[in-house]
Amino acid sequence: MKHEQLANDIIERVGGKGNVKSVVHCITRLRFKLKDEKKANTESLKNMDGVVTVMQSGGQYQVVIGNHVSDVYKAVVSVGGFKDEGATDDAPTDEPNGNLFDRFIDLIAGIFTPILGVLAASGMIKGINALFVAIGLLENTSGTYQILNATGDGLFYFLPILLGYTAMKKFGGTPFLGMTIAMALVYPALEGIPGASEPLYTLFSGTMFESPVYIEFLGIPIMLMTYSMSVIPIIVSTFFAAKVEKFFTKVIPSVVRMFLVPMMTLLIIVPVTFIVIGPIATWASQLLGSFTSWSYDISPLFAGAIIGGLWLVFVMFGLHWGLVPIAINNFAIQGYDTILATMFTHSWALAGAILAVWLKSRDKKIKTLSAPAFISSIFGVTEPGMYGIALPLKRPFIITLITSAIGGAILGFFRTTGYVLGGLGVFQFPTFISPEGFDMGFYAAVIAAVLGFVLAFVLTWVFGNVNKKEQESPVTGGNSGKK
Numbered sequence: 001m002k003h004e005q006l007a008n009d010i011i012e013r014v015g016g017k018g019n020v021k022s023v024v025h026c027i028t029r030l031r032f033k034l035k036d037e038k039k040a041n042t043e044s045l046k047n048m049d050g051v052v053t054v055m056q057s058g059g060q061y062q063v064v065i066g067n068h069v070s071d072v073y074k075a076v077v078s079v080g081g082f083k084d085e086g087a088t089d090d091a092p093t094d095e096p097n098g099n100l101f102d103r104f105i106d107l108i109a110g111i112f113t114p115i116l117g118v119l120a121a122s123g124m125i126k127g128i129n130a131l132f133v134a135i136g137l138l139e140n141t142s143g144t145y146q147i148l149n150a151t152g153d154g155l156f157y158f159l160p161i162l163l164g165y166t167a168m169k170k171f172g173g174t175p176f177l178g179m180t181i182a183m184a185l186v187y188p189a190l191e192g193i194p195g196a197s198e199p200l201y202t203l204f205s206g207t208m209f210e211s212p213v214y215i216e217f218l219g220i221p222i223m224l225m226t227y228s229m230s231v232i233p234i235i236v237s238t239f240f241a242a243k244v245e246k247f248f249t250k251v252i253p254s255v256v257r258m259f260l261v262p263m264m265t266l267l268i269i270v271p272v273t274f275i276v277i278g279p280i281a282t283w284a285s286q287l288l289g290s291f292t293s294w295s296y297d298i299s300p301l302f303a304g305a306i307i308g309g310l311w312l313v314f315v316m317f318g319l320h321w322g323l324v325p326i327a328i329n330n331f332a333i334q335g336y337d338t339i340l341a342t343m344f345t346h347s348w349a350l351a352g353a354i355l356a357v358w359l360k361s362r363d364k365k366i367k368t369l370s371a372p373a374f375i376s377s378i379f380g381v382t383e384p385g386m387y388g389i390a391l392p393l394k395r396p397f398i399i400t401l402i403t404s405a406i407g408g409a410i411l412g413f414f415r416t417t418g419y420v421l422g423g424l425g426v427f428q429f430p431t432f433i434s435p436e437g438f439d440m441g442f443y444a445a446v447i448a449a450v451l452g453f454v455l456a457f458v459l460t461w462v463f464g465n466v467n468k469k470e471q472e473s474p475v476t477g478g479n480s481g482k483k
Contacts, residue, residue: 003072004078006075007078008079009048010048011079014040014041014063017082018035020032020035023076023077024110025065025072026069026113027383028376028381028383028384029055029063031060032063033059050065052064052065053388053392064383064384066388111166114166123423126152126421126430127420127429127431129149130433132145156229157186159228159328160182160186160230163231163234164178164180165178165179168238177266181237182227184270184273185237193214194212194224199213200214200221203223217274222274223278223279232281232282232329233273236277240277245262248261252264296412301409302412303342305406305409305412308344308405309405311346312350323340324340326339327421336417337418338412338417338418340418341411343408344407345410346404347377347382348377348453349404350382350400350456351374351377351378352457353389353397353456353457353459354389356456356458357396358370360461369388370385373385373388378425379426380424380426381424386400395464406448411444411448414440414444416444417441419432429446432445
């Protein structure tokens with residue numbers, strides 16, 4: 001009943017059921033697409049009990065709830081009569097609000113948000129498995145290791161299939177059609193051809209695009225690439241697949257549309273993906289990975305300070321979605337990533353700042369918000385602490401950015417590397433364990449986390465002005481001090 005009342009209040013303040021085009025949720029936020037954001041009563045929403053804050057970014061009206069957002073989301077869908085994880089009408093191809101940049105952020109968020117939970121869970125399992133091997137509890141030849149490895153690695157190997165679903169849904173096509181395209185890309189028989197036979201000939205010899213040709217399609221050379229764990233090829237192919245499907249839906253008679261539309265779409269898109277989209281996207285991925293590595297190699301310390309120090313700002317404006325595909329791409333191309341590793345300190349610095357606020361504040365509501373926000377930050381979920389505590393009090397947020405930058409510089413200087421994708425906060429430690437065991441990069445991650453936590457705690461305790469009246473009001477919902 002508590003969630004239903006909150007859901008009713010939220011729907012009323014976003015402009016009513018008729019103003020909602022769609023609603024989904026991520027780890028901590030309800031993500032609305034509204035027909036007119038001006039109809040929403042943002043200030044009233046921010047001051048509601050049960051709502052941390054409101055953000056408007058990437059063409060989305062985001063109501064930050066906290067760790068129990070899934071329960072509130074179910075109530076919102078039930079009370080509002082909305083489609084679960086979908087649009088409120090039958091027009092999934094509606095263009096997102098905002099400019100080109102907002103639409104890009106909306107696209108990335110829409111594709112990756114639905115799988116974030118299982119993505120993080122799989123990464124945690126892989127990290128724990130690596131930890132067990134590193135400390136000698138398991139042998140990497142044991143059956144237990146193999147089962148745990150399959151459990152954690154299965155999602156990453158078949159990632160294109162999940163992205164085929166979410167991307168096709170985002171582009172307004174049939175999700176299972178996108179999955180089928182992805183299944184063709186990771187079909188084991190095709191992936192095994194390069195190791196089982198000699199190439200017919202080689203294209204672009206002597207260049208970074210050198211590609212041996214093992215098979216042809218209607219006389220056209222097929223440059224077989226490895227698409228397991230890939231991101232860009234399936235997103236691009238589903239973009240075109242949605243348009244091709246829409247075309248055939250218009251021209252094919254309804255009596256045979258059910259099977260002819262997907263058949264014709266697959267017959268066109270799958271070969272085109274293998275012949276054109278796949279190779280070009282893979283080459284682009286290789287260039288992007290090379291450029292990222294080159295930039296990092298110039299000054300890892302500076303790169304780490306920038307990424308680590310600004311990570312929460314990226315999250316606040318939705319910019320972090322632009323770095324996630326790069327990291328996944330690095331794992332697919334290089335087998336490891338140094339980019340997302342440099343942001344590791346941010347959750348520990350935020351946790352230190354929140355702990356200082358929790359212990360020092362005399363405001364009951366701040367104390368109530370601080371406890372779960374602190375615990376969430378330890379496990380890498382930063383939105384409750386950032387929006388509920390650090391940002392409204394301002395100084396703790398600035399202190400968090402500074403200490404995160406210091407930690408990021410340390411991680412960059414010692415070239416801390418993530419060897420598996422996934423895991424947040426305390427669960428991210430195992431991802432830094434090298435296949436050869438513990439190295440200086442792992443120890444640097446421990447040092448950066450401890451230093452970020454302690455330094456943020458001390459600086460917030462001394463300079464945070466936690467009990468300053470005019471800074472308490474944004475959290476408590478009282479007078480902000482303005483006349």
